Amino acid sequence: MKLIDDANQQALARILEGEPRLIDIVPARELMPGLKDRMILHAGPPITWDKMCGPMRGAVAGAIVFERWAPDLKAAAELAASGGIEFHPNHHFGAVGPMTGMTTVSMPLFVVENARFGNRAYCAINEGLGKVMRFGGNDESVLKRLAWLRDVFGPTLGKAIRACGGIELKSIIARGLAMGDEMHQRNLACSSIFLREIAPTLARTATDNAILADCLAFIGQNDQFFLNIAMAMGKAMTDPAKGIRGSTIVTAMCRNGTDFGIRVSGLGDQWFTAPVEMPEGLYFAGYSEKDANPDMGDSAIVETIGLGGFAMAAAPAVAGFIGAGAPSAAGDFTRAMGEITIAQNPEWTIAALDFAGVPTGIDVRLVVDTGMAPVINTGIAHREPGIGQVGAGIVKAPLACFQQAVRAIAGDLGVS
Amino acid sequence: MPDQEKQPYQSLLTGKVKVVNVGLEGFVKDLRDCDIDVVHLDWAPSAGGDPQMAALLAKLGV
Numbered sequence: 206m207k208l209i210d211d212a213n214q215q216a217l218a219r220i221l222e223g224e225p226r227l228i229d230i231v232p233a234r235e236l237m238p239g240l241k242d243r244m245i246l247h248a249g250p251p252i253t254w255d256k257m258c259g260p261m262r263g264a265v266a267g268a269i270v271f272e273r274w275a276p277d278l279k280a281a282a283e284l285a286a287s288g289g290i291e292f293h294p295n296h297h298f299g300a301v302g303p304m305t306g307m308t309t310v311s312m313p314l315f316v317v318e319n320a321r322f323g324n325r326a327y328c329a330i331n332e333g334l335g336k337v338m339r340f341g342g343n344d345e346s347v348l349k350r351l352a353w354l355r356d357v358f359g360p361t362l363g364k365a366i367r368a369c370g371g372i373e374l375k376s377i378i379a380r381g382l383a384m385g386d387e388m389h390q391r392n393l394a395c396s397s398i399f400l401r402e403i404a405p406t407l408a409r410t411a412t413d414n415a416i417l418a419d420c421l422a423f424i425g426q427n428d429q430f431f432l433n434i435a436m437a438m439g440k441a442m443t444d445p446a447k448g449i450r451g452s453t454i455v456t457a458m459c460r461n462g463t464d465f466g467i468r469v470s471g472l473g474d475q476w477f478t479a480p481v482e483m484p485e486g487l488y489f490a491g492y493s494e495k496d497a498n499p500d501m502g503d504s505a506i507v508e509t510i511g512l513g514g515f516a517m518a519a520a521p522a523v524a525g526f527i528g529a530g531a532p533s534a535a536g537d538f539t540r541a542m543g544e545i546t547i548a549q550n551p552e553w554t555i556a557a558l559d560f561a562g563v564p565t566g567i568d569v570r571l572v573v574d575t576g577m578a579p580v581i582n583t584g585i586a587h588r589e590p591g592i593g594q595v596g597a598g599i600v601k602a603p604l605a606c607f608q609q610a611v612r613a614i615a616g617d618l619g620v621s
Numbered sequence: 622m623p624d625q626e627k628q629p630y631q632s633l634l635t636g637k638v639k640v641v642n643v644g645l646e647g648f649v650k651d652l653r654d655c656d657i658d659v660v661h662l663d664w665a666p667s668a669g670g671d672p673q674m675a676a677l678l679a680k681l682g683v
Contacts, residue, residue, distance in 0.1 A: 573678060
């Protein structure tokens with residue numbers, strides 16, 4: 206159908222032509238005029254407290270205490286349950302967040318600007334491994350780290366980013382793909398490249414050597430540091446592709462631990478949701494699938510632009526880490542995703558596939574036609590609040606979201 | 622049926638059998654266990670066999 210094909214080419218061009226650049230770190234309240242006290246932004250499509258899973262509730266309670274809207278976790282949960290907190294998806298505020306995806310007024314956010322289209326997208330700073338709020342952690346150590354990110358790390362790194370005029374991101378991704386990253390479960394190369402680029406300016410702009418050392422160590426000790434930057438980049442690249450009538454290209458995929466949601470270009474901000482699936486993967490010592498929570502996070506925005514599970518061929522080590530089979534079979538995932546996308550990204554290539562570009566532009570028609578669901582690399586959270594990450598794996602997007610979208614596009618175009 | 626019309630089919634069974642397996646991959650192992658050459662074609666009907674969805678997809682250009 207020519208109308209759809211033309212619209213899809215336009216949506217694809219808008220994704221590929223993006224010029225994402227990390228330009229700052231700014232508290233959320235300064236970036237989002239609509240974000241007020243007692244409002245919490247979360248990962249995934251819209252959800253209410255009564256439907257939230259354990260780690261999401263744990264993170265919400267922690268975020269409430271962090272913002273001092275309640276004195277302790279028990280009071281925080283009661284406040285949320287009584288309707289005292291307003292919940293909205295990050296996506297409704299131009300943002301994304303990994304796993305539980307908590308965003309509140311005082312949290313410092315990465316700001317990525319898409320210079321080609323003039324739009325911006327935001328994501329909180331990656332907290333590191335262990336007990337962290339994105340996996341539902343909410344104890345004193347979690348809140349203390351968040352306070353340090355807000356009061357020390359965010360302002361210090363933000364100053365350096367501004368001082369160096371921002372950091373161009375697409376070339377970091379290109380190098381990361383050549384160094385074994387897929388930018389979802391492996392960000393070791395990109396985190397290292399980022400540190401190499403920012404360190405000189407950070408050293409020049411930091412006002413205290415001890416703070417400088419702490420900041421360098423925080424980045425250097427977190428292999429997943431770059432994930433949140435990649436996520437904000439993904440959001441900045443896909444937002445300009447929204448609202449092209451007739452386009453069947455996916456512009457967002459995300460999950461809130463209860464539901465999986467997608468958005469499709471031709472239907473703007475409408476969500477198509479279905480119950481989220483359980484990840485399949487490997488578990489840390491002492492944990493098993495009976496501890497696992499259904500999948501969470503806005504991080505599938507990286508798969509939406511051809512990275513993560515779509516770029517598995519670039520990161521064979523990840524296939525083993527997440528229990529997705531032999532490293533030698535990593536290319537099968539990328540080739541399979543080529544069946545449900547309309548193009549390859551010529552700027553982001555994979556050496557192991559003779560420099561084929563990552564599969565880009567998920568077409569809901571192709572997903573439904575082939576029955577091949579997008580593959581997402583993911584972390585696995587414990588089902589109980591406050592415990593954190595227990596493993597890593599892959600999860601498939603539920604086909605029902607894509608079937609709904611196909612029917613809605615058909616309805617919008619008067620096709621029955 | 623005249624003998625000359627049977628012959629092409631008979632030759633399929635008298636010679637070495639070669640198989641192209643379309644769809645369900647489970648048959649491949651059984652055939653290979655019998656020392657039969659098999660090429661597997663990974664195929665599934667459009668929209669998982671849902672005729673209404675397949676028809677809709679066809680109208681949308683798939």
